[in-house]
Amino acid sequence: MSTVQTSHQQAEEPLDLIRYQLDEYIIVKLRGSREIKGKLQGFDSHCNMVLSDALEYIYNENDDEPMTKKSEMVFVRGDSVILISPIIE
Amino acid sequence: MLFFSFFKTLVDQEVTVELKNDMEIKGTLKSVDQFLNLKLDNITCLNSAQYPYLNAVKNLFIRGSTVRYVHMNPNSVDCTLLQDASRREAMVQAGK
Numbered sequence: 001m002s003t004v005q006t007s008h009q010q011a012e013e014p015l016d017l018i019r020y021q022l023d024e025y026i027i028v029k030l031r032g033s034r035e036i037k038g039k040l041q042g043f044d045s046h047c048n049m050v051l052s053d054a055l056e057y058i059y060n061e062n063d064d065e066p067m068t069k070k071s072e073m074v075f076v077r078g079d080s081v082i083l084i085s086p087i088i089e
Numbered sequence: 090m091l092f093f094s095f096f097k098t099l100v101d102q103e104v105t106v107e108l109k110n111d112m113e114i115k116g117t118l119k120s121v122d123q124f125l126n127l128k129l130d131n132i133t134c135l136n137s138a139q140y141p142y143l144n145a146v147k148n149l150f151i152r153g154s155t156v157r158y159v160h161m162n163p164n165s166v167d168c169t170l171l172q173d174a175s176r177r178e179a180m181v182q183a184g185k
Contacts, residue, residue, distance in 0.1 A: 019179045022172045030157075032109075042171040044091045045182050048125075050171060052163060073163040075092070077125070077156045080109070 018043050021086055026051075029082040033059040035066075036076065037087065047078035091178045095171065096121040096159075105135065105160040106151060112140055116148070125153035 018040070027037045028049065038051030054074050057066040096118070105115045106127060113136055116129030128150050134143040 013183060015179060015182065019176060022175060023168075032157075041166070041168045042091065042095065042175040044175070044178055048092050050092075050095070050166070052166075052168065071158070071160050073161050073166050075095075075159040075161070077153075077158070079154065080157055 015045060018047075018084055021084070025087045026084055027087055028076065028084050030076070030080045031082060032080070034080075035059075036074075038071075038074070041073075044078070047081040047084070049076045049078070049081070049084075050074070051076060090123070091174055092125060093121065093123050094174075096125065096127070099161060099165060102162060102165050104129075106156055107158040107160070108151070108155050109157045110155070112136065112143075114143070114149070114151070119148070122153075125156065127151045127153065127156070127159075 021040050022043075024040060025037065026040050027035055028051075029035050035057045036051060036054055037057075038054030040049060041052050042050040050073065051071075052073050054071045056069040056071065058069070059066045099118050100120065102118055103115065104118050105113060106129065107113050112134065114129060114132050114134055116132035119128040119130045121127055128148070130148045132143070132146060132149060134140050137144055
């Protein structure tokens with residue numbers, strides 16, 4: 001196996017993994033003990049995102065169950081994002 | 090620049106902005122710039138019990154960096170267009 005790259009074969013970048021998740025459900029861990037699940041409709045290199053059919057979970061140390069909030073279409077600012085993961089059903 | 094263009098398509102639509110201090114402000118999006126600073130008109134604060142000083146405010150400027158979420162009407166978003174634009178933006182970024 002050659003490891004030489006041509007201009008057509010770019011090295012896989014971390015952001016490519018987000019690109020593969022377009023139109024798929026993802027879970028995003030955010031600052032402030034929050035997570036948001038939703039279908040990825042758009043993103044950019046700052047990890048700004050638009051999620052549809054989203055469900056936000058807010059964890060509170062006093063409660064066992066997180067508080068949930070629904071949103072049909074939401075823009076998430078990238079500076080709150082900690083990690084993004086595909087949802088494996 | 091993708092989300093700058095995206096927000097420009099939402100101008101004159103009703104949006105709800107959630108800030109990092111948990112304040113939620115609903116209003117008509119009047120303008121946006123490259124930092125995703127927002128100008129809203131006809132605002133109402135959804136948790137006005139906590140922030141009564143916003144009751145008298147009718148329009149405001151929000152510094153983009155303080156925004157956590159912007160909720161919008163799903164009918165005003167063209168999902169296929171946004172997905173394609175994201176792929177294109179990712180290609181451009183990869184080429185740099």
